[in-house]
Amino acid sequence: MLKVLIVDDELIVRKGLRAYVNWKAYDMEVVSEAANGEQALEIINQQPIELVITDIRMPLVDGIELTRAVKENYPHITVILLTCYDDFSLVKEALDIGASGYVLKTELEDGSFESILKKTSKEWKKRQKEGEYYKRLEKEAENSRLLLREKQVQSMLEDPSSSIPDELDWIENGFVGIYFEFLCSPNSFVEVEKQFYAIASKDKGVFLPLDDYRAIGLFAREKEYSEMKRTTYEQEQCRKLFGKITKIAGEINIYYCASSTNDKAGHVLRSLKEKGAYHTFYNEFGHLLDVHSIPQQGISDPFAKMDWQELRQLTLMRDWARIKDICDELFSHLAIEKPPVEDVKKVVLEIILIITHGLQTNSNLLTLTWGSNRFDNIELAKKKRTYKQLIEWLYEGINELEDSRSVFIGGINSVISKAISYMERNYMLEITLEDVAEHVGLSKSYFSSRFKKITGENFIDYLISLRIKKAKQLLQETDLKILEVAEKVGFNDPRYFAKLFKRFEGVGPKQFQESVHLYDAYK
Template identity: 25%
Template sequence: MVTLHEKYKVLLVDDEPIILRSLKAAIPWTELALEIVGEARNGEQALRLVEETAPQIIISDIRMPVIDGISLMKEVLSQNAKRIFIFISGYGEFEYAREALRQGAFDYLLKPIDHEELTAMLKRAREKLDRQKENDQLMHSVQMLSMLARERMFAEFTLGNQRPLQQLSWLENSELEGEYFMAVVQLDDYAALTKQWSPEEKRLWLFAVRNIVEEWSLEHGVLTVFPFHNGEWVLLFPGSLYTNKKQLGEDLVSGIRRYSKLSCSVGLSPVAHGIDQLSSVYPLAARALVQRFYAHQAGVFTEEDFPADGRQEIKYPKELEAALIESIRTLDMERMLHLLDELGLTIEALALPKESAERLIMEMLVVLYRQFEHLNLSSEGSHGRLLSRLHTFGTLNEMLASLKEEFREWMAHSSKPVTREDGRSVVEKAKRYIESNYHKDLSIEEVAEMADLSISHFCTLFKQISGYTFLEYVTYCRMEKAKYILQNSNVKVYQVAPLVGYQDPRYFTQVFKKASGKTPTEYREANAKQTH
């Protein structure tokens, strides 16, 4: 039989050395997966050992000098109500023992100690601890799923994808019903940083910055904060703080620099109202960050800070920008080049001054560059070089020709990962990572980041080469491991679920039956019959 129990720690408390010795010798501690971590002769000493060793089970005499058993239990349970107390009492202490049960003791036994009775009691105690642990894990998973669902919800609305979320009635009470404004926080030179960092270093840095941003948000009245792209976080402030927006942004920039030594910039949107406006305010906040390239230093920027000359007559071509983004996302080079020609015609039709035309192209370049960056198609510092070159061109055609040349070169790399052997090696690496981590709360974002690909690019590549979607392969790995455990051990079905990545045993059973045609119990029984 395979034993997969976690060891729980036990503290023994009794003022009679002979009882302590008999408890240590007569109980099959190893078989019960229990470990004695300390012995105390009185309640005062026991309190110190509880603090030092953090036991889950305490076996104590009910009558002791200095601090008696019930007083000890009250103090310990006030710190952690999930600890288990088993009391040892004499024949003349029935009332005292009953009072102990009323105050929260797990059970009690009489002297002289029946070791078989205590062993059975300890088995029940560890079963209770196992259930508590499973409940804690389930609650943690529920909380994590709730947080991830919330972040995904805000991200979907920011992308303008509201249709799948319209049935969530609790959104009616969203904190965004009132006025709010958005801050988009971006790490400066993120593409260059990711070239320097290993995948593990990248994960740690992003985790560290996220913690800094979240802690700062709690202290400054932020309504919500969520990651949007790698190296970018979105913060939503109540509209009442709008007059102080610049100072808030500067405090955030300095806080990130102070605690992480990394430079970042912040783009601020105008005030909005309602969660459905997220997709409208995000482009405004992100576009405000265009000024980062004019300023040549980190800072806090708003659309209001743009120079006014020529600004009023420009109607930014949002539909054209969206079409260009889609052409890049789908790697449609011919469509992209055609749309850049259309951009030139639009600028000519508006008869914009050179400075205004240049500013519009630079705004769009920043947005489009981000798409190339998410697909890992651009080279380090390439957007900076292109931005600086735009100032040197005297005509619109020269500017657009430069854009076409650079974009064509970036997109030319797109076919290599999908058609050549390095694409297969990336997918094999991803599969090995999934096979090693399927039992965790594994997300597609994590695996795509490990593969150094955007999520959309990773999904396409993984399906094309492996024949599985990401979720199908994770489920396949989990089911294969579950079958192995069911065939080769006596582990209970509800214990198999968390071993293969499912915190809810009922959901695990549903998935298993869908994948194999049998429930886990039926599968085990059928396999046993075949074996015999």
């Protein structure tokens, strides 16, 4: 609604106008009153007003001076004059300085006032629509400029040697580049972009989402600061940005660098993106870094660290435990040397290729984790953005193959039963988790997790419980000494045996044996 201010030195006129006119019919609302021009200007300074209806003759500041002040300082406000028959010279002066019309006080009831209000309302609505239209055009033009800049930055990333376009000529005076890596894809980059432009002018800044998890931005460096102050200011802006975006989008990495006037902008942005992605791959998330602090990529050849012939043979033998061992050795080297990301992914893809080819002789063994063909392998590997994700993806597939094999040879319950039978026959020996896993044909880690899931106990606790159970039988059925019983059930240290026995049974082995013999004598 059009907000109206009534100005007249007579209270009865102000109240009469407020009560007499059906303001809502003209989409108007009287929001305030004033007794003179001075009061009116104070009100206009304090709240939004679109229409001033004012008397001409008033004390202090009259209607002419009020109109002049309004039109000089608030040209969008419409002014309508209330006048008497002898005010026409003043009316002409007011119209000359911008008043939109006048009404004789004697004609307020003959429809003239309503006609002016109707006309004013119509003109205001027209101006409002035109204003919205022009605002929309300005917004579209601004969006077009931003879109053009985004495309130009994208072109610079694709062809770093390309010249700087005119739309980005401010880059030549130096800029700050920022590369973003998000752990989780933001629901929308709108809020992230908003925070970026809180530190960067839209006239001299660009924010470009690269995909669902990455973005890059750049903005002009401040000229008026010294280099030291400029660097400090830029670092502080990046810290603020990191904190605000972390609250919006969760864990992120932000990498930044300042470019001088002599730098090739395209090469700087490409290097920023590549170094940021490399650091994220090996170091996960939660980092804010100047990209110059990131070490150079390792140069070792990861293919040379793997015995590929051995991997082929182990795949044919379905020896998943040994396959994991040689993969562990490889990945421990790569974690230290940190070769280029693409080289690591190529090695993992080669491991997958050799394993899947080796399994073609046994269609019962398969894993959907890696996909169903070479193209799937490559596309899934591309999506692994960190070293940890990539290695876990490889091992997840190997574990599924172990699972498939255990089903193929009788089901995992059957395999665990086979393991327990082996432990029942060999509990008195120094058997280990590795020994039992190898006996049933599973890797140590896979066997350990499945054993606990099915039995409810981890391997060591189950073996100790089994040995204590066998010790109780010997203590009940024989007269062997405690030392001899300990040795027969697999304990080399009788004191350790006694400690564990008491923990399981509540009494030591000697007390247990004496109570058994006492019971037998009583019987």
